Amino acid sequence: MSWRFIAQRVLTQEILDWDVPFTLMSAPVRELSGPGGMTGHIAPEYARLIADDGQPVLQEWDTAVFAELDGQIRGGGLVVKTRAENGQWVVECAGYTTYPHGIPFQGLIQSGTLITPPDPNAGLDKNHDGYIDFTDPPRSVQVTDPPKPYGGPRIDAYDAVRQIWDHLQSYDNGRLGLAVDGHPAGILLGAEDGSDPYELAWWDTPDSGAAIDNLALQVGFDYLEEHAWTTISGNDRTIVHRLRLGTPRLGRKRPDLRFADGENISALATPKAMGEDFANEVLVLGRGEGATMPRLQLARPDGRLRRVHVTVDKAATSEAALRARGNRELQSRTQGLYFPMIEVRDHPNAPVGSWSPGDDILVQAHVPWVGDVEVWHRVISDELRTDGTVLLTLKRADALG
Structure with a gap:
């Protein structure tokens, strides 16, 4: 497993350095509907290097650094922040979708x-008798x-x-x-x-x-x-x-992959149920202020006590927009147990790189107070670590619609 870090000038697309001496502090993250990124450090002497174009090799909002593993780009992005820390120069990178913010x-x-x-008759009936003025014959x-x-x-x-x-x-x-x-x-x-x-x-x-x-x-x-x-x-x-x-x-259901505790799952976060996040009713507030603010209340009676979640969406003005937001909130707050994170290792059941953020994967594990569980999860992000393990951030698939 051989990592390489490449520096690219953003505006010219020129490769500045094919092997940046970059040491990872946080592994490359690919994120669904988000920028992802990575953080690492270099020696201060390297931070002062000047490229052929006269600019520093690593410069905020000018250079991008990408992590390559086995010939494939696995993450990285724009250099957005640098700082001195404990004798090293820390470099924070964020994906390109951070740029519009x-x-x-x-x-x-x-x-x-x-x-x-436009009304073609506007102003032609000044006496308001229902007829155009000054016609011949009148009225x-x-x-x-x-x-x-x-x-x-x-x-x-x-x-x-x-x-x-x-x-x-x-x-x-x-x-x-x-x-x-x-x-x-x-x-x-x-x-x-x-x-x-x-x-x-x-x-x-x-x-x-x-x-x-x-x-x-x-x-x-x-x-x-x-x-x-x-x-x-x-x-x-x-x-x-x-x-x-x-x-x-994006993504698809992956029945061809297997994620099982004791096989390729090396660590599991504590399973999470809705708990305080549970709600079987939502109140959605839209754009506006006071009594003119559009609002919509949606409920899914399920035999349990009424729990209400209030969400504000200032971009929503129509009932359709409020309903779409409310249904998503209800869907995400009425589901059962799931694993928010799992650590997996490379395995024939699911080789590293065989999935993508957005895919649905089946997680099989034993929960002491519940028993054996099989729950479909959606991959929200993955973090490829230098030891070859991957940290997957997950949501319960049926909580996302």
Whole structure:
């Protein structure tokens, strides 16, 4: 098992160092609908090295460091923070999807906007008798009803994500080289009748990262960034970056893999039930303040005592958006026992690298006060450690819909 760390200049895509003397402090993490990343340290002398372009090899928001294992990129990302600590230079890296956070969206995206056509008879009946004034003969032309408002053009949810990323990368010093999947989500933003338009407007100074995450939550889709080698010409290679999009989710059920305590599971976190997180009723509050705030209450009576969870979604304005959020909350709060984390080792049952964040895996283990359990879990993130073990962060699969 041989690790290698590669430094790449973000804007030029140039490989600066093929073997950075980087020592992991926290292992590379791949995260579903999140940036993931890793942290390590180097000698202070290396931190002062200057690349051929005259800039430091490692520089915040300028360099990316990637972890390679057995020829495959296993994680890494943008250098977002460096600091001196105990005689070493600590380098924190975060995935490319951390970049939009903190950057205002300065464009305009509108979908399903309510359009009110002009009234061709406006101002032509000043005496309000129902007829156009000054016609010959008088009172001969009736005033017709004004045209009805209607919903304007609507765009696919993934088009909105791509527009945000296109805007971010339209700046010369914002070109990360991240390619966003081009397929549609099949879900149009905004209501067809214009009653609940979607708008992302520069004058509201919306945060680009929050806008993407809100879309993922409201529409119901996953994203996952990937980094891989590609050949430029001849033997020259570079690292390319992709953002995968999946509706209603990424990943798939993996009956071909087996995760069993005593076989390839080397450690289990204490099983978790809902406990204080249990709720069989949710109150969802949307955008607005006071009595005008949209709200919706959903319940799933199950014979147990009523427990209510209140959630606030300031991006929700319609009943459909409130209901979608409420159903997700109920789904996640009414399920049973699961293992929040497991540590696994490489094994023929499930070789390291055979799964991906988003996949559903069956975890088989013995719980002393319960007995033998088999529960399908969804992989939320994986952390590949230097000793060859992998820490999987899990959610109960049926709690995610």
